[in-house]
Amino acid sequence: MDFTGRTAIVTGGAKGIGRGCVELIAEHGGNAVIADMNFEMAKTVEDELVKKGLKAKAVQVNVKQVSDIEKMVKTAADTFGSVDILINNAGIFHATPIEDITEEEWDNILAINLKSVFFATQKVLPYMEEQRYGKIVNLSSLAGRNGGIANGMGYAATKAGIVGLTRGFASRLAKYGINVNAVAPGSTDTGILDGLSNSEIDALVKNIPLGRFGKIHEVAAAIVFLCSDDAAFVTGAVLDVNGGMYFG
Numbered sequence: 001m002d003f004t005g006r007t008a009i010v011t012g013g014a015k016g017i018g019r020g021c022v023e024l025i026a027e028h029g030g031n032a033v034i035a036d037m038n039f040e041m042a043k044t045v046e047d048e049l050v051k052k053g054l055k056a057k058a059v060q061v062n063v064k065q066v067s068d069i070e071k072m073v074k075t076a077a078d079t080f081g082s083v084d085i086l087i088n089n090a091g092i093f094h095a096t097p098i099e100d101i102t103e104e105e106w107d108n109i110l111a112i113n114l115k116s117v118f119f120a121t122q123k124v125l126p127y128m129e130e131q132r133y134g135k136i137v138n139l140s141s142l143a144g145r146n147g148g149i150a151n152g153m154g155y156a157a158t159k160a161g162i163v164g165l166t167r168g169f170a171s172r173l174a175k176y177g178i179n180v181n182a183v184a185p186g187s188t189d190t191g192i193l194d195g196l197s198n199s200e201i202d203a204l205v206k207n208i209p210l211g212r213f214g215k216i217h218e219v220a221a222a223i224v225f226l227c228s229d230d231a232a233f234v235t236g237a238v239l240d241v242n243g244g245m246y247f248g
């Protein structure tokens with residue numbers, strides 16, 4: 001894989017799977033834009049990469065806000081001259097029982113996990129359309145494929161919605177040379193599952209045929225492959241990376 005001259009925006013890029021993608025893209029020559037709500041953490045990643053001679057830029061964004069998304073895209077283009085890759089990775093998890101989900105919690109998770117994917121795609125489109133080149137990868141989840149096990153329904157709904165957005169955008173944007181795919185990880189060891197109890201974690205692991213959680217680099221590698229020209233003929237796909245829990 002070679003990302004030389006390519007600019008990639010990774011939302012939620014300061015930590016977890018997003019950080020894994022940022023590192024891989026930068027290590028393969030790309031310009032990595034670390035777009036995260038936590039600017040301090042994003043800046044630390046930028047500093048570490050730049051110290052290694054790699055190209056990176058931290059940007060503060062709350063993906064809930066369309067105005068922030070607009071600024072994120074403009075900063076990427078102003079800094080590196082193009083926007084070639086968008087990884088819609090930022091997301092939050094909840095495990096709230098059906099009876100306890102409030103309207104506020106529902107609206108919040110829908111805005112962060114799903115609305116952001118639509119608007120980030122809308123805002124990178126002018127650049128990708130003009131250059132007739134773009135790669136977009138959206139983070140779905142096993143929960144979006146099978147309705148989920150330990151997660152709340154708001155989470156499952158956003159991750160299933162991402163599959164619909166991925167396919168809709170893939171069919172509409174192919175004519176501009178833009179590939180749109182999704183990756184649906186199963187339980188991955190990033191800290192996002194910290195809200196779960198030990199017994200919930202044990203129950204999860206017991207149900208994974210490969211007998212363990214995924215590792216950050218295993219999910220990031222699948223995402224970054226879909227951003228590469230090696231995957232130029234793949235669009236509208238949902239790649240399951242889940243240790244055998246669901247085959248699609």
Ligand SMILES: NC(=O)c1ccc[n+]([C@@H]2O[C@H](COP(=O)([O-])OP(=O)(O)OC[C@H]3O[C@@H](n4cnc5c(N)ncnc54)[C@H](O)[C@@H]3O)[C@@H](O)[C@H]2O)c1
Binds near residue numbers: 062090187
């Ligand atoms: N870890 C898993 O088991 C798992 C499984 C399936 C899907 N996923 C999906 O993968 C993606 C990344 O998960 P992770 O485990 O690496 O998460 P994480 O919690 O480790 O990191 C998420 C990053 O997103 C940032 N972020 C959160 N809300 C934001 C917002 N509103 N605006 C901007 N940045 C924000 C956080 O600051 C953090 O840096 C998520 O979309 C998640 O739903 C994760």
